[in-house]
Amino acid sequence: MKVRGKYVIYSLVLLVTGFMISFSYQIANEEDQRPTNDQWRREDQLRTSILSLQRENRKLQDELEGTLKSVNKMESQLANQEKKSFNMVEEAKKLRKVVGEVPVQGQGIRVSLEDSSYIPASENPNDYIVHEEHIRMVIHELYVTGAEAIAINGQRISHTSNINCVGPVVNVDGVKHPAPFVITAIGDSDVFWSSLNLSGSITDQLVDDGVEVRMEKEADVEIPPHIAREG
Template structure:
């Protein structure tokens, strides 16, 4: 009986000890799960920092969008100015061509006017030679059909050019040119040719006046700048 009593006491002691150990372990485990005040403070600080960073990011994002919009507007403004500047430069180039300030090169046409090779004895010789009105007719027709530049025997003409008949020669802004008179123009050769050869148009009138006419389409013509007459 004494031995059994001791066993019971030992068993009870071991049971109580095991319970205390298990309780202590569970309590310690639960304690570890519970954050301390310092941990709460650190977590709160982290949350505050995160919220602050998020607000700052939103502000930066708005500033970035505003900056991108401004850059886009500036780019559009610059592109518009460049376009206007380009158009302005192109317009100046065209005007310089029109007034003859620069040399011009391109495809076009050449029209050669020459005195008649046959003059009847009973006719007036002046009726079979090229006069200034014949040259003016051709030049006018070329300008009407889109000529960018026109020259007579290589001399550039302008809207102020004076063409006068002086005996057997023609004076262009004071420069005398003998026949044949080769009028060159830069532009669409097909348009020029169709217009000049139209029935009843310029070529027919010239031929009826006893003028020899030769028309040649040109792939490349160079016309020098206009030189104003001195004095």
């Protein structure tokens, strides 16, 4: 019993000693891992630098976004100005075509009006020749159906051109033209053709008036600029 008691005491002493040694080792290890004042100072400086850089990055990012918005706004304004300028140029081109300041070329139609080749002996010859109103009828119909430019015997006319009969010839803005009167127009030739050949159209009226009418679609018509002349 005494021997066994010694063993128990020795065991307790060894156990306490081992515990103390283990505890001392753990404390020493934790102290080794605990940062020193210099380490704390360096880490604090590093955190401060990182925060400062983050603030500077956010500031630069905000400035960049503001600059990009300004650039996008300027680009949009420039695009609108370019579009307006382009539209103005195109509108000016159209106006120059309408008033006849520039030559025009494209598809179209050719309408030839001639005096009747047959005049009954008992009839008035003036009833079988082309008059100014016949030419005006054709020109009006061509304008209504989208003609960009019209010429009579190669002479460009405008919406304000003066057309009148002078005996057997027609005076167009002071220039006399004998029959046949060839009216050329630039535009959609199919539309012109359909409009002029409708039942009861002006073509039928011209034929009823004794005017000989010939029409041809043209793939390429060229009409010169309008030249103002004295009557």
